[in-house]
Amino acid sequence: MTAETQPLIKIESVYKSYDMGAEIVHALRGINLTITRGEYVAIMGPSGSGKSTLMNILGCLDTPTSGSFILNGKQVSEMDDNELADIRNQEIGFVFQTFNLLPRSTSLRNVELPMIYAGIDAEERRQIAKQALISVGLGERINHKPNELSGGQCQRVAIARALVNNPSILLADEPTGNLDTPTGDEIMLLFDKLHASGRNTIILVTHEEDIAQRARRIVRIRDGLIASDESNIPK
């Protein structure tokens, strides 16, 4: 299989259980999922469905109890702490509901952060970060700190930060959850644009139906299993 036809993400019979002391909670009970490069997938499900657990595994923040997860040709399920940290740095761009920017650092410093951990030198880092901020429409705000920015602007900084290391996946967890509807729409337009460029694979984790409808494929999770997996044409 060549890199083009090989799936970017291949999850096979993944189980995840948590030992809660009194009982063992089975959050995922045998998930199979394949995502190819360039897809725009929404993962939906009510709370307690295992949606967050799946997102943590997709984001290499956690490893499955059993089953295999191959990301970009690499077997993630067997990795140790440091290897996971490296693969998160190289392959995953996180966008969180609460932005998670460093409050005392400027937009530029925030966007530089993943490149610091990647060991890119200062001058190059600064150039790439500046470019990334310009591309999300914040070229004028590179020296502002998060408390001087609106919610939408903070989320744009977070998206710029997620993209600077050219990750395989852009993993967004309720990216509009803390934003009002018009601002949320702007952010979703930005995702549409990123998808249209064809370079990014986007995975959107949400419980909002109209947000999920922006994606080209919707995977619904219920009780630790995939309930449905269908393609979607945005309205």
Next chain:
Amino acid sequence: MKLHQEISQSFFISLDAIYANKMRAVLTTLGIIIGVVTVSLMNMAIDGVSNSFIRSISVLGSDTLYIEKNGWLDFQLEWWKRRGRRDITLRQSRKFMELMGNQFLISPYVSHQICTVEYNSEKISGVFMEGAIAESAVINNFEFSQGRFYDNNEVEGERPVCILGNDTVEALFKHESPIGKRVKINGINYEVIGTLKERGTFMGFSMDNVIYLPITRMLNDFARHPNVGISVQIKDLTQVDELTEEIRGAMRRVRQIPPGEPDDFAINKQEVLLNTFNRVSGVIASVGLFITALSLFVGGIGVMNIMFVSVSERTKEIGLRKAIGARRRTILLQFLSESILICLIGGCIGILIACSLSPIVNHYIPASISIKTILFALVIAAFVGVISGYIPAWKAASMNPVDALRKE
């Protein structure tokens, strides 16, 4: 990320974190500050005292033995054992010199009689008078600014000649050369034949406020029943123990001590003073070290506490950093460098305080803060930083990113 990049990044992150909580950081370092102030002042005091002590006892010469009635440190001995001792007489010292022959430089001496010296209308009192023979100039390493020491013909002839110490010269002869002039010592005329260069102080006494006479003349004029001491210069220091025994044997013969009886004289060495001094400064150092260790321990616990607070305040930040690729070691270094930096700030403040206190200490003992002391204090502060920061930093480094991100 390479280690040196991690270290420099950690440094900037910690600097920023400390700057955000300036007041807290400074208050936290209080224990460290006290510890560093104690350790530097103590170091300073010990250095100062031992420098001045060693400088002054070096006058005694490590190669010279002083035979005297009492030992320098005999205050430990019961008083009745000392009280019965006979003085050493000039005759005994002569007999001792005969017994020893020419193998050593030997000089009897009588010292520390206070006298008044006059020249024309100038008069000074409180001058120390010391009598000896010609060899004494060599044993004491005298250096002359003018003239010479008396020779042994002058000693045998009980000539009224004298050598002046530097202070005496400056007090009496402001505008003329003292050589050949007549001074009055306690009313008796003496001719000045030499003057000494400045010699400094010995254990608080000026060695320049002195006047040297031939011992014979001094006994005649001022001290009918003197207590004589004998200085013996040993050339070969490797044999000092055997030679001391030989000297002791000769002295027992001179003093006619029957076998089995204890000595009624003492052979004093510079070394004995040094040993005692080292014991005393050892006690000072251990008390100081105890105070230092205690305050650094308390300070270290304070820093550890604040580091736990810092880690738990920034749980979410730690989660984010891990999510975007910070390794365990990166987080560990970040917090470790924060605690080291806090302690180093405390160390610097402590050193500044110690520096500003040093003139006060200097008032009592000659003391100054050396680079060695500063480096020592900083190394100790950094060490406390590592010790007290390690557990909190480890806690931060081993956080699970999922849980850390979820924390509000």
